[in-house]
Amino acid sequence: MFILVESVRMALRSLRAHPLRSALTVLGVVIGVAAIVAVVSVMHGLSASISGELRAFGAGSLTVEGYTPFKEQLLGRQNVLALDDYGRIVAHVDGIRNVAAAFAPFGPGATVRSPARSAVTQVLAVTVSYQRAMQAWPEHGRALRGADGTSRRKVCVAGRKALKKLGLPADAVGTYVDIGGHWFKIVGVAEPKGDLFGLSRDDYLLIPFEVGQALAADADRADIAITFEVDDVAQADAVRDAVTALLRKVHGIRPGQPDDFTVQTARQAAEKFLGIVAMVSAVLASITAIALLVGGIGIMNVMLVSATERTREIGICIALGARRHHIVAQFLIEAATLSSLGGLAGLAVGWLLARAATALIPGLPPASLPGWSIAVAIGFSGAVGIVFGILPAVKAARLNPVDALRYE
Template sequence: NRLRQSDIEQIKFRIDGISNVTPLVYPRFNAGIRNGENSTAAQVIATTSYFQLARQSFPRYGRFITDSDDATGRRVAVLGEQARVDLKLPDNPVGQFIQVGREWFKVVGLMEARGEMFGQSQDNYLVIPYQTGLSLSGLAAQPDISILLTVDDIESLNGVTNRINALLRRLHKINNDQPDDFKVESSQSLAQTVSRISSTITVVVAAVVGISLIVGGVGIMNIMLVSVTERTREIGIAKALGAPRQFILMQFLIEAMVLAVIGGMIGVAIGYLLGFAAASAIPNFPPPAVPWWAVVGACGFSALIGILFGILPASKAANLAPIDALRHE
């Protein structure tokens, strides 16, 4: 089942503590959105005048869709900033005409820019009157409707959500043992979902980084063990000339630390270059920004890894007996 126009009316009149109830449909037009040779992949939103209040987003230039526009099915549009840029319209595009599908629409407003979220533009959309969108896209008979609304008191959010859920189940005649054929989401639940996803990504990245550090540390340890073996005679000569155990120990620890720091710096450089490449290749991808403290921290942590995994080969070198070391070929 789908949400119906009657569901909107029932929610308006039966649920207390809500306002700015507005339907949304997302019509698709095969011919796309064009301004001469320029086009955009902006999402078309067919809605009512309450959309700007529910979304708390208002025009920078011109006006928003009005009830009169909706009632008369006018061919008017309000653009998001990214859609304006893609269509190469002037800074104030009010009064310009664009093609939506095969129909000409007059631009009556430009919305305030909202920037990006998670690397995606929040301004890549175009708003047209609700009834206009239904009639032009052939959705009037069976529109796939979403409903946007605001809760008057944030403390009552859970209660309102539960009441809407119960009302829609009753209207759709869903039995107690049957699942919902709709979904009720709040900005709070979306924020929690984003938080869970972010936490999962953080754990996965931390695990990958941890494994990488262990693998890198083991690699440094193996290199240093090979170095100790190849330089056994050199160590024996140094000890025979009076070099103390601590000197040999520090020498190999410093070598391991330097090796790890160089690896860390190479890693930072590769990460920056990959970020720059991604920003160049992916639209709206944020450019790389590596603060100085992150570079210092990476080098410091690399040095610590080098010291930890350099202890074994350094101890092996420091504990070599001079006579045995000098006999080594």
């Protein structure tokens, strides 16, 4: 313990003796650790935000959508869920409730006109349950009702961003907009959800499902997304298998052929997203870790210079009875102390960079720094110092005491 404390003290004294050289030496470590911490903080905050929203749907929530492999998409093919699929799920699948369906009757982007201006936005025809499933509650006015669909009322609920693009006020209840050549009355304004990856989640208009069916150019080929809840969470897998079997039968999919649709729970969607985020984080962290290697080379270079400068001191220590492992330990502890201080500085800089990134980039949730990343950043930076300090330490320990004492 005495040797450890004394080695740390001597390392700090060496750093104070050459402050500029020490600062430049750990610069690579600071940059490497800061980059890794910034990436991990931003991605962890994003992961926590999105997974929280996905899990808010509940473990018993399932989503059914059409699926087309990328190769088939390149050939211009698209597999869709039709209105008949929606009707069959409602009629033949037991143990489900709050079945919500949505499709875009005017295509991916529809031109909407207001008295002020026109804009392209997303127009979705939805069932009443959709608003509950997607947590699209009204901030002003009211939500869509079942009577709106049965009576074919041309009414809609607007997102905040869509209103802004149309030049309408935040409380635009009672205003009329032209959708596909038909005038719709805005009866509600949904609560804002903000941006994600720079894309707005408030840029949409919701119209009654039955009205969308009547206005769609080809309602039978509409690509419908279906969301529902199971009565018993324990039966979620059984319900998913029942839906899969039903759709494979009506779509004429033979055994061994892949599905042309996907059925997944909110938990599966969250796990899939978290897996993608983890992979991206690992790739980015690996790239930024190159700076740590550069910092390690700088530490090795400085420690080699230090061993040369302290040749006489090493000779005196050996002549007084110091063993080689004492010399090795002293140099390794000095290198580890140097790189660990760089790791602490990089930790602070990385956290500031993450906070700045989330403040400057629209749609990014607040950065979150997990506790394990702090330990890993400091431990890894210390390990870099030890690894790149081995060669200088061994060189210093192998000095001949007689030659070392004669060194000028």
